[in-house]
Amino acid sequence: MINVNEVVKVIGIGTAGGIILENIMKDQMDGIQYIAARTDELALDLSSAGTKILLSFDTKEGLESSPIDCESDPESIIEIMTAIAGADMAVFVAGFGGKTGTIATQVFAKVARSLGIYTVAIVTIPFEHESLYRKTLAKAGEINIRKLVDSVLVMPNDQICNPAGRGILEAFKAGDAIISDALQSCIRKEPSK
Numbered sequence: 001m002i003n004v005n006e007v008v009k010v011i012g013i014g015t016a017g018g019i020i021l022e023n024i025m026k027d028q029m030d031g032i033q034y035i036a037a038r039t040d041e042l043a044l045d046l047s048s049a050g051t052k053i054l055l056s057f058d059t060k061e062g063l064e065s066s067p068i069d070c071e072s073d074p075e076s077i078i079e080i081m082t083a084i085a086g087a088d089m090a091v092f093v094a095g096f097g098g099k100t101g102t103i104a105t106q107v108f109a110k111v112a113r114s115l116g117i118y119t120v121a122i123v124t125i126p127f128e129h130e131s132l133y134r135k136t137l138a139k140a141g142e143i144n145i146r147k148l149v150d151s152v153l154v155m156p157n158d159q160i161c162n163p164a165g166r167g168i169l170e171a172f173k174a175g176d177a178i179i180s181d182a183l184q185s186c187i188r189k190e191p192s193k
Contacts, residue, residue, distance in 0.1 A: 006088035011035040013104050016095025016124060018047060024093070024180045025049070035083050037108070039100050053079045055104055080111045089118045092149070093179065095157075097126040097134035102141035109148035119149040122179060127157045155179065 010032055012021025018036050025034055025048055036049035044052050055076050084090050090112045094101035105121060112119045123145065125138040146152050155178070 007033070007086055008089045008091065009033045009035055009084055009087040010091045010093065011037055011084070011108060012047075012049065013037045013092055013094040013108060014098060014101030015040070015043070016098070017093045017101055017105075018043060020093050020095075020124075020179055022048060027180050033087075037080075037104060051083050053083055055100065077107070077111065080108060081115065084108070084112055084117060085115060087112075087115075087117050089120065092119065092121045093123075094121070095124045096138035096141040096145075097130065099137070102137055106141070106144055106148055109145060113148060120151045120153070121145050121149045122153045122155070124155050124157050124179075 008031065010021065010024065012018045012024075012035070015038065018038050021034060021036055033051070034049040035051040035053065036044060036047035037053040037055055038044045038047075039055045041054055044054055053076070090108070092105050092108055094105045096102045096105075101123070105123065109119055109121065123142065125142065126134045142152075142154055
């Protein structure tokens with residue numbers, strides 16, 4: 001639990017993170033600042049987040065179990081710093097397995113740590129039927145992000161969506177609801193004493 005006067009910023013990173021963020025914002029949690037960060041300018045324009053960051057990372061290939069090297073555009077780093085500065089807690093929401101969510105989340109985490117911000121990552125990992133590449137990248141990202149943030153919640157898509165008996169859109173909405181509940185548990189505020 002955090003104090004009511006503390007500043008919480010929730011950042012949806014990449015395609016999955018952006019979609020999840022839109023659904024989370026519908027829950028209208030008071031006192032939370034929302035940030036969307038994507039490489040797709042058109043999708044970013046459609047976001048309801050109060051702050052938007054257009055990412056332009058030049059990422060190196062790599063699946064090693066150490067934080068992935070990123071030659072990041074200095075302007076993106078400055079934008080990230082400016083957007084998350086002043087937060088007492090930053091919550092990163094992303095889907096791991098694709099490059100933007102997996103790699104950019106690590107960049108956000110490094111920046112937040114350099115600013116002394118308490119960090120939480122809520123990440124999804126690919127369905128079992130997805131490609132070996134996506135699953136391997138997600139696993140490397142999971143190992144790396146654990147080294148960079150204070151707390152991690154990893155949610156397998158197969159478990160949170162569980163599409164049996166319903167359409168895929170309904171399954172994803174149910175998954176987003178679970179993530180929203182997890183987020184609210186992380187940032188529920190207590191009144192100051």
